[in-house]
Amino acid sequence: RMLKFGALAGTAVAAPAILTWPASAAQFSYKVANNLPQSHPMNVRLAEAIKIINEQSGGQLEFKAFPNNQLGADTDMLSQLRSGALEFFTLSGGILSTLIPAVSIYNTAFIFKDYSEVWPAMDGPLGGYLRGLIEKTGIHPMSKLWNNGFRQITSSTRPIATPQDIKGFKIRVAVSPLFISLFKALEAAPTAINFAEVYTALQTKVVEGQENALVLIDSAKFFEVQKYVSLTNHGWDAFFMLSNGRAWRALPPKLQELVAENLDKAALAMREDTMKLDQTLEIELKKKGMIFNRTEPAPFREVLRKNGFYAEWKGKYGADAWAVLEKQVGQLT
Numbered sequence: 001r002m003l004k005f006g007a008l009a010g011t012a013v014a015a016p017a018i019l020t021w022p023a024s025a026a027q028f029s030y031k032v033a034n035n036l037p038q039s040h041p042m043n044v045r046l047a048e049a050i051k052i053i054n055e056q057s058g059g060q061l062e063f064k065a066f067p068n069n070q071l072g073a074d075t076d077m078l079s080q081l082r083s084g085a086l087e088f089f090t091l092s093g094g095i096l097s098t099l100i101p102a103v104s105i106y107n108t109a110f111i112f113k114d115y116s117e118v119w120p121a122m123d124g125p126l127g128g129y130l131r132g133l134i135e136k137t138g139i140h141p142m143s144k145l146w147n148n149g150f151r152q153i154t155s156s157t158r159p160i161a162t163p164q165d166i167k168g169f170k171i172r173v174a175v176s177p178l179f180i181s182l183f184k185a186l187e188a189a190p191t192a193i194n195f196a197e198v199y200t201a202l203q204t205k206v207v208e209g210q211e212n213a214l215v216l217i218d219s220a221k222f223f224e225v226q227k228y229v230s231l232t233n234h235g236w237d238a239f240f241m242l243s244n245g246r247a248w249r250a251l252p253p254k255l256q257e258l259v260a261e262n263l264d265k266a267a268l269a270m271r272e273d274t275m276k277l278d279q280t281l282e283i284e285l286k287k288k289g290m291i292f293n294r295t296e297p298a299p300f301r302e303v304l305r306k307n308g309f310y311a312e313w314k315g316k317y318g319a320d321a322w323a324v325l326e327k328q329v330g331q332l333t
């Protein structure tokens, strides 16, 4: 690759075609894209995994990573994945639910106490049920979810300590019906914005705040444009590793195995990374000037119940999906 480039250097040919990256010699040349900063544990572990996959495929398969919305925002990348322009893509169930409504069910507010409830559900019946729904659309998901974490609210204007504080709060949410509904039920003023535009939206004060896990608040440098972190733990989120069905089926079984094994292994490693970081980042973010407060979940949950949030989503997700969920986390409505 570099040789080819070197050989051309110094010649008088200046046609733009020369400047394009030479086509891969691999039989399968696949892109894997996401919305997260390069330094996020997902991209660190993904880079390790694709190095192993590319090497062990013996040149047959070449993955190239496109982190940080390089190929467009989430909703663009989802279109690319469906058309086959993009072969692999990680996406939150919250946003994938614009295509497959039930897959945001695990984002339902305040359903998981901690990770000891999350992983058995998502590696077990609930996750299996959701992957089955995804498969039906022709998209092939890998079996392990990549952790996005428990979500916290950040703000440039005021800390959120009680449900009273969130009334009228201008908050950016993901492009996700569930998250819009959640913050409407809390009587906030949510706006759906792709992650690619969140930093700018916060900086220009189009919104007062946003909600994400500490790992992302830190790696996306939101501490530069946000003052307060309110530890609400109002929902847990993760990313499905999705592949375009045709691209997946084109791979011989041996390569499928190589890919699935290494991506799933990387997902498990990044889960550990993110859970560890969650323990230490409060201190780090305080050093960077952020002010933290804790909250009680009960009063927020009460507002949600009163405003019909759980009943509404039980109806939308359907009795089947809700039963799988309640079997895992106990009764919600």
Ligand code: X2X
Binding pocket: 035, 091, 092, 094, 095, 148, 173, 174, 194, 195, 211, 212, 216, 237
């Ligand atoms: O957009 C977000 O907030 C993020 C990064 O958490 C998701 O992908 C849902």
